[in-house]
Amino acid sequence: MVEPPEPFEPEGPQPPPLPLICQSCGMPMGKGSDFGTNADNSRNREYCGHCFMKGKFTNPNMTMEQMVEHMEGMAARMKMSKGQVRKAALKLLPKLKRWKR
Numbered sequence: 001m002v003e004p005p006e007p008f009e010p011e012g013p014q015p016p017p018l019p020l021i022c023q024s025c026g027m028p029m030g031k032g033s034d035f036g037t038n039a040d041n042s043r044n045r046e047y048c049g050h051c052f053m054k055g056k057f058t059n060p061n062m063t064m065e066q067m068v069e070h071m072e073g074m075a076a077r078m079k080m081s082k083g084q085v086r087k088a089a090l091k092l093l094p095k096l097k098r099w100k101r
């Protein structure tokens with residue numbers, strides 16, 4: 001019996017498997033589509049596609065507190081309580097480039 005050839009699906013250049021997280025929301029970024037884009041449409045490796053598009057933050061006036069609230073809103077999806085998410089967010093966010101001062 002002859003196996004049919006595996007269809008080859010080109011996925012484009014993949015980033016190296018570094019533990020990259022978005023420097024705005026802390027989301028882990030693995031696939032190319034997780035990454036934000038620069039003004040010239042190249043991939044931005046610091047921010048995710050939710051936070052950063054075409055060289056700009058999608059929500060440039062957002063404060064860190066608003067980001068914490070945004071992450072709390074996703075608590076159920078992460079199977080965590082809001083309190084747990086808030087604690088983790090307050091530990092993580094001040095270390096990220098966007099919120100560091």
Ligand SMILES: [Zn+2]
Binds near residue numbers: 022026047048
């Ligand atoms: Zn992000």
